[in-house]
Amino acid sequence: xxxxxxxTKLYPNGTKGLNQINLTFGEGEFIVIVGLSGxxxxxxxxxxxxxxxxxxxxxxxxxxxxxxxxxxxxRLIRRNIGMIFQSFNLVKRSSVLRNVLAGRVGYHSTxxxxxxxxxxxxxxxxxxxxxxxxxxxxxxxxxDELSGGQQQRVAIARVLAQEAKIILADEPVASLDPLxxxxxxxxxxxxxxxxxxxxxxxxxYVDLARxxxxxxxxxxxxxxxxxxxxxxxxxEIFAEIYGRPIEEDELLGARRA
Amino acid sequence: MNTxxxxxxxxxxxxxxxxxTAAIVILLLWGSSVQTEATMGELIEGFPNMFDxxxxxxxxxxxxxxxxxxxxxxxxxxxxxxxxxxxILAIPVALLSASNITKSWWLRHPVRFVLNLIRTIPDLLLAxxxxxIVGIGPLPGTMALAVFSLGLIAKLSYEALESIDRGxxxxxxxxxxxxxxxxxxxxxxxxxxxxxxxxxxxFEINVRAAAVLGLVGAGGIGHYYExxxxxxxxxxxxxxxxxxxxxxxxxxxxxxxxxEKLL
Numbered sequence: 214x215x216x217x218x219x220x221t222k223l224y225p226n227g228t229k230g231l232n233q234i235n236l237t238f239g240e241g242e243f244i245v246i247v248g249l250s251g252x253x254x255x256x257x258x259x260x261x262x263x264x265x266x267x268x269x270x271x272x273x274x275x276x277x278x279x280x281x282x283x284x285x286x287x288r289l290i291r292r293n294i295g296m297i298f299q300s301f302n303l304v305k306r307s308s309v310l311r312n313v314l315a316g317r318v319g320y321h322s323t324x325x326x327x328x329x330x331x332x333x334x335x336x337x338x339x340x341x342x343x344x345x346x347x348x349x350x351x352x353x354x355x356x357d358e359l360s361g362g363q364q365q366r367v368a369i370a371r372v373l374a375q376e377a378k379i380i381l382a383d384e385p386v387a388s389l390d391p392l393x394x395x396x397x398x399x400x401x402x403x404x405x406x407x408x409x410x411x412x413x414x415x416x417x418y419v420d421l422a423r424x425x426x427x428x429x430x431x432x433x434x435x436x437x438x439x440x441x442x443x444x445x446x447x448x449e450i451f452a453e454i455y456g457r458p459i460e461e462d463e464l465l466g467a468r469r470a
Numbered sequence: 471m472n473t474x475x476x477x478x479x480x481x482x483x484x485x486x487x488x489x490x491t492a493a494i495v496i497l498l499l500w501g502s503s504v505q506t507e508a509t510m511g512e513l514i515e516g517f518p519n520m521f522d523x524x525x526x527x528x529x530x531x532x533x534x535x536x537x538x539x540x541x542x543x544x545x546x547x548x549x550x551x552x553x554x555x556x557x558i559l560a561i562p563v564a565l566l567s568a569s570n571i572t573k574s575w576w577l578r579h580p581v582r583f584v585l586n587l588i589r590t591i592p593d594l595l596l597a598x599x600x601x602x603i604v605g606i607g608p609l610p611g612t613m614a615l616a617v618f619s620l621g622l623i624a625k626l627s628y629e630a631l632e633s634i635d636r637g638x639x640x641x642x643x644x645x646x647x648x649x650x651x652x653x654x655x656x657x658x659x660x661x662x663x664x665x666x667x668x669x670x671x672x673f674e675i676n677v678r679a680a681a682v683l684g685l686v687g688a689g690g691i692g693h694y695y696e697x698x699x700x701x702x703x704x705x706x707x708x709x710x711x712x713x714x715x716x717x718x719x720x721x722x723x724x725x726x727x728x729x730e731k732l733l
Contacts, residue, residue, distance in 0.1 A: 262644055292646035302637035307659045315655045319646030327654050368641075375645055 214239055215261060215379065215411070220270035222256055222435070230256040231267070232435040241409045243402065245422040245443075248432035249455055254415040257432065258381050261413070262294040263287065274379070292319035295372030295410075297382040297401075301364040305357035309348070309367050312356055313339040316375035335374070342373035346400050362393025369400055373408075380404070382414040386421070391465055398425050418465040419451050527708035534706045535713065538694050542713060544608055545690035546721075548683070549676035552612045556619025557669045563620065564627035570636060571657065582628075588621035593679045597688035608689030615680060619672045626668040627661065634660045667729045674718075674725050681714050 215238040222230040231253050238244055246254045259265040261272060263279050271280045279290050295316070303312045317335045318326040331339075343349040346366035351359060356367060365385060372380055382401060386394040402425050405412045416422045422429055422443075429446045431439030431454030439450055452458045503509070566572050566581045596617055600610030638656035647655065684692020691714060698706040 264640060264644060288646040288648060290646075291644060294644070296641065296644035298637060298641065300637050302635075302641035304638045304656060304659045305635070306663070311659075315642065315647075316645055318642070318651045318655060323648055323650045323654075326651050371641075371645075381644075 214273075214275055215413075216271075216273040217257075217260075218271045218273070220257075220260060220267050220272060222253075222260060222265065223268040229435050230265075231260065234270070234435075234437055236430065236437065236440065238411060238413065240411055241405070242411055243405045243425060243427045244411075244413045244430060245426035245428075246413065246415050246430045246432060247417075247419065247422050247451070247454055250417075252432040253435040254432055255383055256435075258383050258413060258415055261379075261381055262291050262296060264296075288319060292375065293377055294379045294381060295375050295377030297365070297368050297372060297380065297385045299384040299387045301361070301368045303356040303364055303367055303371075305355070307356060308352070309343070309354055309356055309359070310339060310352045312367055313342055313352075313370045313374050316342075316371040316373075319375070338376070339370070339374045342370035343367075345373060345404070346370050360393070361389050362396055365389065365393075365397050366400060369397070369404070373404065378410060380410050380412045382412065384415050384417065387417060394421070394465065401425070417463065419459055419463050421465050422446075523704060526702075526704040529705065530708040530712060531703075531705040532709060534709045538691060538710055538713060541684075541691045541694055542717060545680045545684075545692075546677060546717070548608050548612045548615060548690055549673060549680045552615025552680070553619045553669060553673040553676050555612075555616040556621075556672065557623050557665075559616070559620045560623035560627060561665075563624040564631060565653065565657075567624065567628035568631035570632055570634070570639075571653065585621060585624055588617060589625060591617075593618045594682065594686060597683045598686045601687045606687040606689075611680060611683040611688030611690055614683065614688060615676045618679065619669075619676060622672050622675070623665075623668050626671075627665055630664045630668075631657065631661055663732045667732050670725045670729050670732075674722050677721050678718055681718070 215236075217234050217236045220231055220234040224230055234257065246257060248254050256265055260267050261274075261279075263272075263282075267280060271278055273279070274290050274294065277290060279287065282290055304315070307315075311329075314331055314335060317331060317338070320335075321331075340349060340352065343352055346369050348359075348363055348366050348370070351363065351367075356364060359367065380401070385401070386397055389397060398421060401412055401414065404410055414425070423446065426443045429439065429441065429443050430437060431446075431450070433454055433456060439446065439454055448459060455463070563581060563585060567578060567585060569578060572578045572581075593614055596614035597611055600613045604610050604613070634657060638660070639652055642652040642656045680690045680692075682692045682695070684690045684694070685696055687693070691710060694710055695707065698704070698710065
């Protein structure tokens with residue numbers, strides 16, 4: 214369970230990235246956060262695993278405050294939260310397998326991970342993860358030999374190998390074409406349903422949000438302007454989140470046509 | 471296209487700056503030649519002397535070759551060991567100098583300052599200093615090359631480090647990795663090939679540098695330059711020059727090929 218209590222993020226230049234956010238995400242939910250660029254989606258997501266520090270408030274992960282955690286304590290909380298990025302963030306020159314195993318380093322001592330000898334169980338986890346996203350045959354390829362969609366699936370495999378209980382995905386399909394977008398979103402949904410991993414995704418496309426989410430959170434100017442089940446998020450609600458009617462480029466389907 | 475004659479062209483910027491720059495450069499050149507008493511006339515006068523020297527160099531005394539093979543191998547060994555030691559020492563120094571790895575200003579800038587200091591000392595002077603400390607032989611030469619390599623490799627590496635993709639670093643932070651684990655998994659794989667390339671490049675330079683270190687008594691082939699030049703045995707000097715040229719070309723060529731494969 215993730216609880217955000219009165220979370221405010223102030224940037225050094227005085228702008229409020231997040232303004233008094235109160236949210237609770239339950240186990241196994243598939244939450245999609247929507248909003249214009251600059252609305253604070255990315256800041257919100259990165260606050261949850263503290264890639265960004267918040268200015269006020271508190272964020273609790275399974276009852277433990279990540280805001281006040283330090284050193285090893287912080288790393289242990291982060292170990293349970295996997296993250297998927299728009300630009301995949303793989304080491305391009307390393308093999309796919311090594312990129313996936315990188316998800317395991319939080320479980321071992323520095324010395325052990327530096328020798329690169331991972332225990333049998335870790336190897337099994339890595340291959341299992343690659344199998345789940347259907348790229349096990351690419352295990353020994355260099356990451357930059359893969360297409361964008363395949364690279365994002367490697368990133369998903371890394372999160373799976375990490376045995377994360379929460380997945381944060383920051384615009385995971387923004388640099389992918391419509392077809393691979395569907396594959397990656399299907400993978401995320403499948404993992405959410407089969408493993409019960411709480412998944413929070415930032416999305417730009419309204420129709421994708423509708424198709425995959427169980428719950429939608431709308432952000433506007435750093436504030437939550439909508440929080441509810443997907444069935445109740447009508448076109449009018451989206452128009453309110455965006456501050457204007459939905460435009461063509463916010464629909465993936467329209468772009469594909 | 472219909473050209474509009476009445477369209478006023480914007481005024482081009484003044485060329486005055488270029489003329490001034492040219493004038494200053496010419497002034498500097500002229501001033502330097504006056505101060506060093508170098509004249510065109512002297513160059514033309516001295517020209518025949520060069521041919522005399524060349525004539526004395528040929529034919530090269532090939533039998534001298536056997537005497538210098540050992541010294542040449544020593545030169546290469548000095549370069550090899552010096553580069554290796556320098557490269558190993560350069561790793562922590564480069565990591566400490568890179569602003570995206572070492573966030574602390576108080577740690578980064580003193581290290582960079584020392585690094586810049588090292589690079590301002592010419593390798594021949596370094597060798598002379600080490601000769602004064604540990605005595606004549608290949609050891610001071612190797613030490614000088616190690617320090618020189620450290621300066622060069624660390625500088626090139628930290629600049630490469632600062633331009634790495636920071637995405638994987640962010641991903642490793644999110645995974646819950648410690649700082650050494652982040653470097654090991656997100657930084658090293660990105661920099662490895664560059665580092666190898668810099669090291670090979672430094673090795674090329676070191677072979678050339680090691681060839682003259684003998685002039686200050688720091689071992690290697692340079693010592694034989696001094697002897698043969700001193701006894702005016704230019705036919706022997708010629709063998710050394712040709713041998714050095716051959717070795718340097720060979721090492722440069724293979725190292726360049728290797729570096730192409732790496733990147």
